[in-house]
Every structure is written in C-alpha cells, then in structure tokens.
Amino acid sequence: MKKYDIVVVGGGPAGSAAAWQAATSGASVLCVDKARFPRDKPCGDGLTPRALGLLEGMGLSAELERFPVVEYLKIRGSSSWQVRWPDRPGLPNFARVARRLEFDELLLTHAAGAGAEVRQSCEAIAPIRTGDLVTGIEVRTARSTTERIRADIVIAADGAYSPMKKALGLESRISGPVGVAVRAEMPSNRPHDPSFEIHMPLRFDRRYIPGYGWVFPLEDGRINVGAGYLTTFRQWRDINLVGMLGDFMKSLPPEWQLPEIAELRKARAVQAWRLPMGFTAWPPWRPGLLLAGDAVGAIKPTNGAGISKALQSGLDASECAVAALAAGGPHDLSGYERALRRRWGLQYGLARGAFRAVGHPRPISLAVRALDHAPIRRLAIRAGFGRDALRDYSDGPDRIPAAVPGPTVRDAG
Ligand SMILES: Cc1cc2nc3c(=O)[nH]c(=O)nc-3n(C[C@H](O)[C@H](O)[C@H](O)COP(=O)(O)OP(=O)(O)OC[C@H]3O[C@@H](n4cnc5c(N)ncnc54)[C@H](O)[C@@H]3O)c2cc1C
CATH class of the missing domain: 3.50.50.60 (FAD/NAD(P)-binding domain)
Structure with a gap:
C-alpha cells in the first residue's frame, strides 16, 4: 500500500x-x-483582491494576467452606488473574473x-x-x-x-448559515463594464429575502448571472431557484438581449450549488x-x-x-x-x-431601507471597505446608470 x-x-x-x-x-x-x-x-x-493577493503569493502573478480586471463594485437596488476597492498593503485594488x-x-x-x-x-x-x-x-x-x-x-x-x-x-x-445559489454563463449585448454588479434585495411573496443577484463580466460580452440566498429564510424551500434566476434575468435591461432561461436550461448552462x-x-x-x-x-x-x-x-x-x-x-x-x-x-x-435574525423579513427590510440613506450607506462602506474607499465612492442615478428594478421572485413551478 x-x-x-x-x-x-x-x-x-x-x-x-x-x-x-x-x-x-x-x-x-x-x-x-x-x-x-x-x-x-x-x-x-469572481476573484476578490484578497484571492488575488494569495494567488500572487503562490507565484501565479503572470498567469493571472489573462483574466479580466474588475475595477468597481456596483450595488443596484432601491438606491444605487458604486465603490472601488481600497488600497490595502499586499493586495491589489482591483478584482478579476476567472x-x-x-x-x-x-x-x-x-x-x-x-x-x-x-x-x-x-x-x-x-x-x-x-x-x-x-x-x-x-x-x-x-x-x-x-x-x-x-x-x-x-x-x-x-x-x-x-x-x-x-x-x-x-x-x-x-x-454557520448555508446559502444556495444558481448561476448561468450566457452571451449578452451588455457593453463591457469592469464591475461586479450586485442587485439587492431579492423578494419572495412580496417579502425581502436575505440574498442578492449578480452580473459579473466575462470576456467577449459573455456574462455570469446568478442569484442566491440564505437558508435562514424560513420559506427558502418554497422558492424555485431556477425560477428566481429567470425572474432576475427578466429584470435586467432588455437591450442586453439575454437568452431565455428555458434555452439556458436546455443547454445545461444553469447550475445550482450550496454555500456553507x-x-x-x-x-x-x-x-x-x-x-x-x-x-x-x-x-x-x-x-x-x-x-x-x-x-x-x-x-x-x-x-x-x-x-x-x-x-x-x-x-x-x-x-x-x-x-x-x-x-x-x-x-x-x-x-x-x-x-x-436575518431569516426574518423584517430585519432585512429595515437593513435595506437603512442603506437607502446616504449617511448610513457611507458608514457601511467605511466599515466594509475602510475610510479610503469613500474617495472613489459615487452615489445615485446621476453618477452611475439608473438602477434596474429589483426582481420579484415567484415560484415558477
Ligand atoms: C453559485 C455560486 C457562486 C459563487 N460565486 C463565487 C464568487 O464569485 N467568488 C467567490 O470567491 N466564491 C464564490 N462562490 C463560492 C466558491 O465557489 C466556493 O467557496 C469554492 O469553490 C470552494 O472551493 P473548495 O476547493 O473548497 O471546493 P470546490 O471548489 O467545490 O472543490 C472541491 C473538489 O473536490 C472534489 N471532490 C468532491 N468529492 C470528492 C471525492 N469523494 N473524491 C475526490 N474528489 C472529490 C470535486 O470534484 C471538486 O473538484 C460561489 C458559490 C456558488 C455556489
């Protein structure tokens, strides 16, 4: 042996x-x-700056060059804002998609x-x-x-x-909490945008659920679109994950000309997995x-x-x-x-x-509404990204393209 x-x-x-x-x-x-x-x-x-820092430490700097750079994090919802990754010692101030x-x-x-x-x-x-x-x-x-x-x-x-x-x-x-998420890679007419786009909140039965949708840019106009939520949400089993992704895709700009979810399913491009x-x-x-x-x-x-x-x-x-x-x-x-x-x-x-607590719709809706207020948003950005991030922070529809409406999730059967 x-x-x-x-x-x-x-x-x-x-x-x-x-x-x-x-x-x-x-x-x-x-x-x-x-x-x-x-x-x-x-x-x-998505490879965060922290992931890139570790990969560089493993001697992979040159190999990483081929993966597209992502410069911004954009949050879209009832309020819309964008932020750049801060300068942190030993870490790049950008992300990549691979x-x-x-x-x-x-x-x-x-x-x-x-x-x-x-x-x-x-x-x-x-x-x-x-x-x-x-x-x-x-x-x-x-x-x-x-x-x-x-x-x-x-x-x-x-x-x-x-x-x-x-x-x-x-x-x-x-x-710890366990999430479930679904994603599909697809062609699109979306102009190249070097940002991780996060759409929140998601809704089910008119209630907020603890999760978000995302659009991450790949090469040649292709994008990775997905949505996920925490199973701390009491009714999480009632949500049809693929239906949720389909609804989310419908909420994205029509000029992106995304394929139908049924088409993606047929091509086996839709996949779900757990997140512990x-x-x-x-x-x-x-x-x-x-x-x-x-x-x-x-x-x-x-x-x-x-x-x-x-x-x-x-x-x-x-x-x-x-x-x-x-x-x-x-x-x-x-x-x-x-x-x-x-x-x-x-x-x-x-x-x-x-x-x-976030399994309950009420704290989520309070947190989401709190983020609609610029001073609270600024505090949250500062807590999550550090003081420097606010230098590159822009806020509101006049500074970044208008938010698309948050998706409404229904059980698609
Ligand atoms: C939809 C979705 C989107 C996500 N998006 C992001 C993102 O954008 N950025 C990010 O940082 N994270 C993201 N995550 C989380 C990320 O994908 C995982 O945290 C990461 O893949 C964990 O890596 P791992 O090596 O632990 O496990 P895995 O990547 O799952 O690798 C496990 C490996 O084990 C092998 N294996 C399993 N069983 C056996 C066995 N019995 N014998 C031998 N081999 C076995 C599998 O084949 C696999 O290769 C996402 C997760 C999901 C579900």
Missing part, C-alpha cells in the same frame, strides 16, 4: 492550495479528485508543478481509520478498481457536500484529518466569497499538517483550529448571530 505524508481529497482552490503548500514545504503529497480537469464548478467566477473551468485547472497544474502527485478521476470513497485516527483513504479509480492509500494526515477539501465529512459522521459544534458559511464543521480537525474550504464552511457569510477563504484555509491546513508532522505526529492538529479562529473567529461568530 502506497504511503504519503499528506493526502488531499479534492483539487478545487482549497485542495490545490493545500497540495501546493505541502509540496513546496518538501512533504510527499498526493491530491486526488473525482473529476477529470478541466471541470466546471457552479460559481460567480472561469472556474480554466482557473481550477491552472491551480491544480501549479500544485503538480511544485511536486504534488495528482490523480484525477479518482474518487475518495471512505476514510481509513485506526481507532480514532484517520490514516488514509480508500479510492475508486477511473477503471472502477478500489485502492487503499495511506497518509500521515488527510486534508479533506472535497467541497460543500464533503463526502469525507459525511463518511466520518462528523458533528459540528458550530453551525461561517464554519459548518468545528473543530476543523480530528486526529489525522483537517477540513479546508467549503468542507469546513469557510465562505465569508457577509458576501458569499469563498475562493479566497478556500485558498487561505488550504494553505493554513497544509502549514499546520507539516508543522505537526515535524513536531511529533498527527494526533494533535489544534494549531489549525487556532489559526482559523485567529483569522475569522470573531467576524464569523458575529455573522452567525446576525444571520439568525
């Missing part, structure tokens, strides 16, 4: 970052993914280039355990044979549905096992950004794994728990509390 220092399950942003970091530190590392790359992942394809088909393959290839062994079409079907200690994984290969692979430490970076977490029956002491946020697997380790990215619920609850969190938690998990192996063994991986708590513990804890 083959043995590695570290086996990473999943070759998305969390798994590739973890594999890259482990290989760069000199560990023997295997990364398995059940998919064959290039593979897609339902996503808005189709996951291309981006994830780039990351996985980068991990392989650093020395990680990569096996695609290789599905982890069960953890191997010796008592409480995870000591490897059992995989099903492309030829449908099974194989056992030993590892000192396994990093589960197997995404929002984390089969590893499920197979181990892990209970979580913390339960604010930590949904805690502690994020067990003897011999670390969880990273969506598998640990690392997505930022306030905006749904998960790529930077997947990268960061993957890097942290590997760093901790390598340190633990050097210090004596895989039994105590609590350094990782401390690292995640230091990074996001307070922020995610506050968000978990706030989002419990």
Whole structure:
C-alpha cells in the first residue's frame, strides 16, 4: 500500500492550495479528485483582491494576467452606488473574473508543478481509520478498481457536500448559515463594464429575502448571472431557484438581449450549488484529518466569497499538517483550529448571530431601507471597505446608470 505524508481529497482552490503548500514545504503529497480537469464548478467566477493577493503569493502573478480586471463594485437596488476597492498593503485594488473551468485547472497544474502527485478521476470513497485516527483513504479509480492509500494526515477539501465529512459522521459544534445559489454563463449585448454588479434585495411573496443577484463580466460580452440566498429564510424551500434566476434575468435591461432561461436550461448552462458559511464543521480537525474550504464552511457569510477563504484555509491546513508532522505526529492538529479562529473567529461568530435574525423579513427590510440613506450607506462602506474607499465612492442615478428594478421572485413551478 502506497504511503504519503499528506493526502488531499479534492483539487478545487482549497485542495490545490493545500497540495501546493505541502509540496513546496518538501512533504510527499498526493491530491486526488473525482473529476477529470478541466471541470466546471457552479460559481460567480469572481476573484476578490484578497484571492488575488494569495494567488500572487503562490507565484501565479503572470498567469493571472489573462483574466479580466474588475475595477468597481456596483450595488443596484432601491438606491444605487458604486465603490472601488481600497488600497490595502499586499493586495491589489482591483478584482478579476476567472472561469472556474480554466482557473481550477491552472491551480491544480501549479500544485503538480511544485511536486504534488495528482490523480484525477479518482474518487475518495471512505476514510481509513485506526481507532480514532484517520490514516488514509480508500479510492475508486477511473477503471472502477478500489485502492487503499495511506497518509500521515488527510486534508479533506472535497467541497460543500464533503463526502469525507459525511463518511466520518462528523458533528459540528458550530453551525454557520448555508446559502444556495444558481448561476448561468450566457452571451449578452451588455457593453463591457469592469464591475461586479450586485442587485439587492431579492423578494419572495412580496417579502425581502436575505440574498442578492449578480452580473459579473466575462470576456467577449459573455456574462455570469446568478442569484442566491440564505437558508435562514424560513420559506427558502418554497422558492424555485431556477425560477428566481429567470425572474432576475427578466429584470435586467432588455437591450442586453439575454437568452431565455428555458434555452439556458436546455443547454445545461444553469447550475445550482450550496454555500456553507461561517464554519459548518468545528473543530476543523480530528486526529489525522483537517477540513479546508467549503468542507469546513469557510465562505465569508457577509458576501458569499469563498475562493479566497478556500485558498487561505488550504494553505493554513497544509502549514499546520507539516508543522505537526515535524513536531511529533498527527494526533494533535489544534494549531489549525487556532489559526482559523485567529483569522475569522470573531467576524464569523458575529455573522452567525446576525444571520439568525436575518431569516426574518423584517430585519432585512429595515437593513435595506437603512442603506437607502446616504449617511448610513457611507458608514457601511467605511466599515466594509475602510475610510479610503469613500474617495472613489459615487452615489445615485446621476453618477452611475439608473438602477434596474429589483426582481420579484415567484415560484415558477
Ligand atoms: C453559485 C455560486 C457562486 C459563487 N460565486 C463565487 C464568487 O464569485 N467568488 C467567490 O470567491 N466564491 C464564490 N462562490 C463560492 C466558491 O465557489 C466556493 O467557496 C469554492 O469553490 C470552494 O472551493 P473548495 O476547493 O473548497 O471546493 P470546490 O471548489 O467545490 O472543490 C472541491 C473538489 O473536490 C472534489 N471532490 C468532491 N468529492 C470528492 C471525492 N469523494 N473524491 C475526490 N474528489 C472529490 C470535486 O470534484 C471538486 O473538484 C460561489 C458559490 C456558488 C455556489
């Protein structure tokens, strides 16, 4: 039976970052993914400045140049405003969009280039355990044979549905909010606009729901359009996700000439997925096992950004794994728990509390109405982006194109 220092399950942003970091530190590392790359992942394809900073740290600056730059964040709703990302040390003041088909393959290839062994079409079907200690994984290969692979430490970076977490029956002491979102990539006549456009609020049955719609620019006039909301909304199961996307698309300017939702569905361009946020697997380790990215619920609850969190938690998990192996063994991986708590513990804890309230339409409508008032909006921007962001802040329909009406979501059956 083959043995590695570290086996990473999943070759998305969390798994590739973890594999890259482990290989760069000199560990023997295997990364398995059940998919064959290039593979897609339902996503808005937005890379925040923080994600770009981490990718640059991984030596990918030159490769990132090919992905379109996004300069502004535009909020459209009952009030409309736009802001530029602030100057922050070590981070660019812009974002990018990268189709996951291309981006994830780039990351996985980068991990392989650093020395990680990569096996695609290789599905982890069960953890191997010796008592409480995870000591490897059992995989099903492309030829449908099974194989056992030993590892000192396994990093589960197997995404929002984390089969590893499920197979181990892990209970979580913390339960952050879970979102659901749907997106489609499509052609459009929209003039190129280097901005992430966020449309809020969404409504269901005339009530506000905690979520937003987005339009992100890709190349050649193509756009990524999507919508998502938190399942803290009591009636979330009554909402038809695809119907919601269709209604949102209808609310966008007709001159963009977007395709019909039925057409996109037929072409299988409409995909939905979960977003576990604010930590949904805690502690994020067990003897011999670390969880990273969506598998640990690392997505930022306030905006749904998960790529930077997947990268960061993957890097942290590997760093901790390598340190633990050097210090004596895989039994105590609590350094990782401390690292995640230091990074996001307070922020995610506050968000978990706030989002419990956000399941109710009333606090959402109060928050949305509060943002209609310029002084409160300015305070919110300052809190979210820092004082400098207000230098590039513009407000109101005379400064940016008029807002399109917020979509009304109805159950489309
Ligand atoms: C609709 C939508 C829009 C989003 N938009 C954005 C955005 O614009 N910007 C942003 O920052 N974040 C966004 N997110 C969040 C972001 O997509 C995720 O947080 C991110 O992909 C998490 O990365 P990951 O590596 O943890 O998991 P994933 O990217 O899901 O990768 C997990 C990998 O594990 C593999 N895998 C699963 N099971 C097994 C198994 N048993 N054996 C082997 N391999 C396995 C999968 O094939 C996959 O490659 C969005 C999410 C959704 C749903």
